[in-house]
Amino acid sequence: MEISKSEYEYSNPKTFALPVDSEHKATEFRLFSVAAPHMRAFHLSWVSFFACFVSTFAAPPLLPIIRDNLNLTATDIGNAGIAAVSGAVFARIAMGTACDLFGPRLASAALTLITAPAVYCTAIASSPISFLLVRFFTGFSLATFVSTQFWMSSLFSGKVVGTANGVAGGWGNLGGGATQLIMPLVFDLIHKNIGSTKFTAWRIAFFIPALFQTLSAYGIFFLGQDLPDGNYSELHKSGDKHKDDFSKVVYHAITNYRGWILALTYGYCFGVELTIDNIIAQYFYDRFNVNLHTAGIIAASFGLANIFSRPGGGMLSDLTAKKFGMRGRLWTLWLVQTLGGIFCIFLGKVGSLGLSVAIMLIFSVFVQAACGLTFGVVPFVSRRSLGIVSGMTGGGGNVGAVLTQVIFFRGSQYTTEKGLELMGVMMICCTLVIMLIHFPQWGGMFCGPSSKGVTEEDYYISEWTSAEREKGFHKASMKFSENSRSERGKKVDSAPTPADRTPNTYV
Amino acid sequence: MSDKAPLMLKCSGFPRAGGKASVKTPELCVCLLVALAFDDIGKVGAAALVLKAGQDSIVKWSLNTTVAPGTDSAYKMMVVKLCYAPVSQKDRGWRKTVDDLKKDKTCQHDIVTSQYSPSSNTYTWTVARDVPTATYFVRSYAENAELVKVAFGQTTDSNKTTNLFQVQAISGRHVSLDISAICFSAFSILSLFGFFFMEKRKAKASQQK
Numbered sequence: 001m002e003i004s005k006s007e008y009e010y011s012n013p014k015t016f017a018l019p020v021d022s023e024h025k026a027t028e029f030r031l032f033s034v035a036a037p038h039m040r041a042f043h044l045s046w047v048s049f050f051a052c053f054v055s056t057f058a059a060p061p062l063l064p065i066i067r068d069n070l071n072l073t074a075t076d077i078g079n080a081g082i083a084a085v086s087g088a089v090f091a092r093i094a095m096g097t098a099c100d101l102f103g104p105r106l107a108s109a110a111l112t113l114i115t116a117p118a119v120y121c122t123a124i125a126s127s128p129i130s131f132l133l134v135r136f137f138t139g140f141s142l143a144t145f146v147s148t149q150f151w152m153s154s155l156f157s158g159k160v161v162g163t164a165n166g167v168a169g170g171w172g173n174l175g176g177g178a179t180q181l182i183m184p185l186v187f188d189l190i191h192k193n194i195g196s197t198k199f200t201a202w203r204i205a206f207f208i209p210a211l212f213q214t215l216s217a218y219g220i221f222f223l224g225q226d227l228p229d230g231n232y233s234e235l236h237k238s239g240d241k242h243k244d245d246f247s248k249v250v251y252h253a254i255t256n257y258r259g260w261i262l263a264l265t266y267g268y269c270f271g272v273e274l275t276i277d278n279i280i281a282q283y284f285y286d287r288f289n290v291n292l293h294t295a296g297i298i299a300a301s302f303g304l305a306n307i308f309s310r311p312g313g314g315m316l317s318d319l320t321a322k323k324f325g326m327r328g329r330l331w332t333l334w335l336v337q338t339l340g341g342i343f344c345i346f347l348g349k350v351g352s353l354g355l356s357v358a359i360m361l362i363f364s365v366f367v368q369a370a371c372g373l374t375f376g377v378v379p380f381v382s383r384r385s386l387g388i389v390s391g392m393t394g395g396g397g398n399v400g401a402v403l404t405q406v407i408f409f410r411g412s413q414y415t416t417e418k419g420l421e422l423m424g425v426m427m428i429c430c431t432l433v434i435m436l437i438h439f440p441q442w443g444g445m446f447c448g449p450s451s452k453g454v455t456e457e458d459y460y461i462s463e464w465t466s467a468e469r470e471k472g473f474h475k476a477s478m479k480f481s482e483n484s485r486s487e488r489g490k491k492v493d494s495a496p497t498p499a500d501r502t503p504n505t506y507v
Numbered sequence: 508m509s510d511k512a513p514l515m516l517k518c519s520g521f522p523r524a525g526g527k528a529s530v531k532t533p534e535l536c537v538c539l540l541v542a543l544a545f546d547d548i549g550k551v552g553a554a555a556l557v558l559k560a561g562q563d564s565i566v567k568w569s570l571n572t573t574v575a576p577g578t579d580s581a582y583k584m585m586v587v588k589l590c591y592a593p594v595s596q597k598d599r600g601w602r603k604t605v606d607d608l609k610k611d612k613t614c615q616h617d618i619v620t621s622q623y624s625p626s627s628n629t630y631t632w633t634v635a636r637d638v639p640t641a642t643y644f645v646r647s648y649a650e651n652a653e654l655v656k657v658a659f660g661q662t663t664d665s666n667k668t669t670n671l672f673q674v675q676a677i678s679g680r681h682v683s684l685d686i687s688a689i690c691f692s693a694f695s696i697l698s699l700f701g702f703f704f705m706e707k708r709k710a711k712a713s714q715q716k
Contacts, residue, residue, distance in 0.1 A: 064601070065637075067599075067601070068637070068639035068676075069639065069676070069678075069679050071639065071640050071641070073597070073598035073599055074598045074599055074600055075598055106702070106703075106706060109702060110699055110702070110703075113695045113696070113698055113699040113702070114695075114696070114699060116691075116692070116695040117691075117692030117693075117695055117696065120687075120688040120689075120691045120692045120695075121688050121689075121692060123684055123687075123688050124680060124684060124685050124688050126678060126680065197636045197637060197677065197679065198636070198637040198679075199636070199637065199676070199677055199678070199679025200679040200680075200681065200684070202679070203679055203680065203684055204684070207687070207688075207691070210691065211691075214691070214694075214695055214698070217695075217698070218698070221702050230713075231706075231709075233706050233707070233709065233710035234709065234710055234713040234714075236710070286600065289610060
């Protein structure tokens with residue numbers, strides 16, 4: 001006798017290694033566990049994102065050799081740096097769509113594999129143009145950020161989603177710092193121990209990040225799972241997961257103004273982080289006359305702060321949400337990002353090496369925590385279009401990186417220190433728009449929840465038409481609404497509970 | 508046949524001795540004469556001379572002085588370097604010419620370091636494999652006992668416009684590298700198709716469950 005998967009599950013409830021809620025999302029985040037599907041997916045996604053970051057920023061630490069081999073000018077280098085982060089602008093949005101439609105496992109494995117050839121082919125680049133092209137296509141791999149955040153938002157409940165997103169994002173971003181140490185080390189090994197000449201050794205070195213990327217894609221495909229209950233492809237076929245309509249998903253993402261605001265503000269924390277990854281080694285080398293190795297170590301420490309600062313931001317978001325709900329998340333995000341902008345201004349103004357490194361480290365903590373805090377808010381903007389909203393926000397980050405590099409760090413209009421000051425000012429100004437975010441069910445920074453008594457269900461179910469609701473497509477959003485009630489914070493007197501709505505029964 | 512580059516003209520300024528921290532180029536005595544003599548190999552017409560990295564015995568230089576006797580009493584060591592011409596410094600801040608010798612990045616490749624002797628010195632130099640493709644001239648510095656630079660000479664004029672030569676670097680690429688890169692790339696793309704195929708099969712199988 002054939003039974004559907006959901007009937008099978010009802011009679012044989014799945015047991016998970018972690019405690020789960022009604023959507024089977026984990027309510028705890030256990031860092032040192034690799035239990036499937038939740039923690040295993042976490043480790044697979046951050047490692048592959050880390051690999052993509054290593055590949056994307058593998059060139060900057062080896063630039064002193066590459067620029068001589070390929071006869072690059074400062075303009076060529078600047079353009080390649082901009083190309084490296086601009087490809088991901090649209091790739092991140094496309095990735096969001098792919099996650100909504102095909103699931104994060106397939107989407108991220110596919111992207112990681114497709115961009116691996118660009119990294120392999122960096123080894124055979126022979127001119128400024130080919131260098132720009134390989135950096136451009138390699139940069140697409142940064143879109144795996146979106147699949148990471150989407151995957152974590154699908155597997156972890158609201159109580160810990162900020163933490164899960166923050167650690168996964170932070171440890172992936174770590175790659176940008178780690179690569180400043182890894183690539184020179186690999187280069188040294190090949191140049192001194194194997195004996196290749198400099199102009200050949202750097203080429204061989206690029207095979208390491210490329211292989212790492214390829215292997216991580218394999219890991220995700222074979223060991224990962226999209227949702228607690230299975231993969232998209234299986235769930236689609238069994239009817240448990242409705243295959244959504246692309247145009248509807250896009251519509252609900254682009255008509256939600258909160259997604260656009262977060263895209264802008266993310267450009268001024270994550271975008272700033274990417275820009276700094278590209279320019280900071282040269283800044284210390286030129287302004288303070290440290291040698292290249294030292295400049296590389298300083299540059300690495302900026303990215304390495306991600307090991308705790310971005311996760312810290314995510315955890316802070318979850319912590320403030322416990323007491324103050326979504327309003328707490330928004331206030332903390334605004335505060336931390338504004339402080340990041342202030343320290344960026346200081347960084348440009350400071351003239352001594354020791355103080356400059358100290359300010360840079362403080363700046364890195366605030367700006368990376370702001371990234372973590374942003375993705376404590378993103379999972380709540382939309383349930384139906386979570387992927388595209390994540391993609392838009394992520395893409396906005398890269399737009400910020402392109403903008404800041406083009407305006408402040410290209411050509412000789414501003415010295416690098418002046419550029420840093422002005423970038424800090426721009427950070428503070430663009431962060432102000434967070435004040436405009438308002439959730440009718442929870443409120444915003446200055447206003448409380450809507451007086452009309454809007455509930456979480458009202459907000460998330462409004463993304464589905466009545467025809468779709470009749471077919472039951474909105475079931476997942478219903479469960480999510482109930483679970484997101486924690487975003488009201490401890491003061492629960494604000495919004496009413498849905499007494500006379502359709503009861504939350506589901507098979 | 509050899510091609511001799513013309514020699515330094517003036518001897519202006521006065522020699523600086525003493526172990527001061529930063530030495531500035533305009534303060535150095537331009538009291539040395541540097542000349543380049545090239546073999547026929549690699550010679551490409553009279554306009555631009557192109558040397559290939561890694562090739563042997565391309566360059567010979569000789570060094571002598573024509574200044575007042577006693578000027579060179581402080582000179583103990585000679586350092587000869589390969590220096591970037593202005594056209595190769597353009598839009599490349601890492602090769603910038605700065606007066607303060609500690610920060611000057613014009614001359615980044617060493618040719619030879621030797622004891623100073625007033626009479627003619629010759630050196631046969633092999634262009635190293637990590638010298639980039641660019642336009643160059645040769646400069647030699649004289650150092651005193653405290654290893655502070657006190658004088659210099661170069662193969663080109665003070666505006667660095669005459670008698671420049673080019674070096675053609677190695678590409679660093681090898682056929683084996685090209686093949687490996689292409690093979691691994693193809694493998695990645697094939698894996699991707701494999702993944703999609705496997706996924707479709709798994710989905711069909713679960714539907715039949």
